[in-house]
Amino acid sequence: MVEKREIELIPKEIEAAKTRESLVRKFRLGTIFFFLVSLLAFGGIFAFSWTLSSRLTELEQDAAVEETQIAQFSEIESQVLGLADKSAALNKILAERDYFSIALSATEASRPSNLRVAGLTVQKDKDTVTINGETQTYVILAAFLQNLVDPAKGGVLYTNAVLNSVNLNSSKGTAEFVIEATIKKNGLKVSLTEEVQP
Amino acid sequence: MPVLLVLIGILLIVLGAIPTWGKVQQLQTDIADEKDRIEALKEKNRKLLDFSDQSVEIDKQFAVFDQAVASESQVPELLTQVQKISGNCKTKITTLQFSGETQATGGRLLEVRLQYASESSFGQLVCLISAVEKASRLIDLESLRYSSNVSEETGVETITAQAVLISYYTPGPILNPDNPITFSLSDPAFLRNAELLKDFKVY
Numbered sequence: 001m002v003e004k005r006e007i008e009l010i011p012k013e014i015e016a017a018k019t020r021e022s023l024v025r026k027f028r029l030g031t032i033f034f035f036l037v038s039l040l041a042f043g044g045i046f047a048f049s050w051t052l053s054s055r056l057t058e059l060e061q062d063a064a065v066e067e068t069q070i071a072q073f074s075e076i077e078s079q080v081l082g083l084a085d086k087s088a089a090l091n092k093i094l095a096e097r098d099y100f101s102i103a104l105s106a107t108e109a110s111r112p113s114n115l116r117v118a119g120l121t122v123q124k125d126k127d128t129v130t131i132n133g134e135t136q137t138y139v140i141l142a143a144f145l146q147n148l149v150d151p152a153k154g155g156v157l158y159t160n161a162v163l164n165s166v167n168l169n170s171s172k173g174t175a176e177f178v179i180e181a182t183i184k185k186n187g188l189k190v191s192l193t194e195e196v197q198p
Numbered sequence: 199m200p201v202l203l204v205l206i207g208i209l210l211i212v213l214g215a216i217p218t219w220g221k222v223q224q225l226q227t228d229i230a231d232e233k234d235r236i237e238a239l240k241e242k243n244r245k246l247l248d249f250s251d252q253s254v255e256i257d258k259q260f261a262v263f264d265q266a267v268a269s270e271s272q273v274p275e276l277l278t279q280v281q282k283i284s285g286n287c288k289t290k291i292t293t294l295q296f297s298g299e300t301q302a303t304g305g306r307l308l309e310v311r312l313q314y315a316s317e318s319s320f321g322q323l324v325c326l327i328s329a330v331e332k333a334s335r336l337i338d339l340e341s342l343r344y345s346s347n348v349s350e351e352t353g354v355e356t357i358t359a360q361a362v363l364i365s366y367y368t369p370g371p372i373l374n375p376d377n378p379i380t381f382s383l384s385d386p387a388f389l390r391n392a393e394l395l396k397d398f399k400v401y
Binding site: 027028030031032034035037038039041042045046048049052053055056059060062063066067069070071073074076077078079080081082083084085086087089090091092093094097098099100101104105108116117118119120121122123124192 | 199200201203204206207208210211214215218219221222225226228229232233235236239240242243246247249250253256257259260263264266267269306307320323324327328331336338339340341342343344345346348355366368370371373375379380381387388390391394395
């Protein structure tokens with residue numbers, strides 16, 4: 001038995017060495033393959049990237065040509081953009097405008113003949129108008145207050161009229177008053193469609 | 199040697215391929231963007247070419263709209279126009295001066311303010327306010343205050359009016375090839391505005 005073991009030991013070592021050598025060869029081939037694959041991957045991606053860079057440069061040149069052509073129309077472009085700005089502005093201005101002539105005519109339409117409006121204050125985007133004046137009698141003043149909210153007269157604009165103060169001027173024999181009249185919501189505005197009407 | 203090849207391979211992937219792949223993706227996005235940009239530029243060129251063929255109409259409409267909302271260079275003319283409007287209604291101007299400039303809310307629009315004071319009759323004041331509202335140069339009233347005095351000698355009533363007037367102007371446009379042109383001469387809003395301006399009086 002001892003002799004038999006000594007005889008079988010030599011082929012096993014050779015076989016192990018062969019296996020090792022085969023593994024090393026496979027590892028070497030594997031590393032070379034890995035290296036080649038990584039080199040190809042890098043090279044391929046680099047080449048693709050270079051092609052894309054060239055394409056982008058070409059496109060940028062095309063864009064520059066278009067920009068040059070646009071620059072030749074700079075004068076007409078300025079006018080077109082200016083027109084667009086002005087048209088948009090016109091809409092905004094007219095839509096937000098307060099027509100103070102409405103306040104003047106509504107107040108005048110409410111004024112009894114023997115009452116004098118000595119002053120009026122109206123401000124953009126404020127919902128009140130201050131009216132001051134003088135009259136001979138309180139009856140006329142009461143009529144003025146009523147007229148201001150009468151739909152056929154000042155009521156086209158005013159929704160409320162409050163007598164803030166009234167003083168008797170004994171030297172002139174007149175009653176001097178201050179009225180605060182409340183304006184309807186958007187009462188001083190005119191819609192753009194109405195604006196077109198003559 | 200094999201270990202060195204593995205190391206070199208790993209370095210090629212980590213330091214070469216992966217960053218370059220990132221760059222490739224960025225380049226693909228840039229190319230797509232640039233193609234879109236060229237299309238937009240071509241479209242803008244086409245529109246500008248169309249507009250240049252209609253330059254007579256553009257000039258005409260620009261002149262009309264420039265009367266309403268002036269360009270920056272025409273701001274000083276506002277004083278002359280207000281004087282003309284007052285003159286037409288026979289009101290006597292006692293104060294007329296610029297009193298400031300502000301940016302209007304929204305859009306490319308600037309406001310310029312005028313302090314105005316005048317003496318007139320009530321009828322003339324009504325005429326003035328109506329004329330301002332119907333003037334081709336758009337002028338708003340920010341405030342209006344008037345007071346009347348009756349002369350004891352003649353019995354004539356004089357209205358002293360004080361107002362803050364606002365007029366508007368647009369600064370020159372900033373040209374940028376990448377800004378598209380959305381304006382059209384056949385746009386209904388523009389045509390309506392052009393129609394509106396026909397009713398205003400030129401001073």
